[in-house]
Amino acid sequence: MRNISDIIEEHLKRILESAGKDRIDIKRSELAEEFQCVPSQINYVIKTRFTVEKGYIVESKRGGGGYIRIIRIQHQDRAELIDDIIHIINPSISQQAALDVLERLLEEELVTKREARIMLSAINRETLAFQLPLRDEIRARILTAMLTTLKYLNK
Structure with a gap:
């Protein structure tokens, strides 16, 4: 069963995709009323599901x-x-932000699910058993090397 955050995210993405829109303006209170949730739930969805790593810019007035x-x-x-x-991602990237990047690569069809799983296994915190902030710096370097390879393989 999906939670309310998943439903709100899907709704906003569906609006963005409809008629080829690349931006939407929403009123937090109206959206909260529509989904019968508190406005802070809308803030949570926007803050965690619409990040730069996932390919979004969020502005507010x-x-x-x-x-x-x-x-x-x-x-x-x-x-x-x-x-x-x-x-x-440079000079360092957290595991969550790296997951967001991999999700974006999948959405943009730059990698397959299999390739994303392989990339994840290489940058996972269990694989990179170093103390922070070194772990996030190494993760960024590994991910940068993989992305650079992807860039030149796609040409």
């Missing part, structure tokens, strides 16, 4: 006419996307 704008980052080509991801 407070006040009476306030809104939250979710923008899907669009790239001209795969090489540009990979360069942007490499820029985001």
Whole structure:
């Protein structure tokens, strides 16, 4: 059974995908009312499911006419996307942010599920048994090497 966060995320992504939209403006209170949840639940979904690592920019305007704008980052080509991801992950990346990057690579069809699982096994905290912050730095270097290889394999 899916939880409310999954349902809200799916709803927002469906709106973004409809009619080729690359951005949406929402009112947190209206969305919370629609899903019969507290507004902080909407904040949680936006903060955790619409991150830069996953390919989104979130802007907000407070006040009476306030809104939250979710923008899907669009790239001209795969090489540009990979360069942007490499820029985001360096000099270090947490395990959760790395998982978000792998999810984005899957969504963009840059890797298969099998390749993503292999990449995950190489950058997992159990594999990288180092103390922080060294572990996050090594994870970024390994992921950067894999992405650089992907970039040149796709040409």
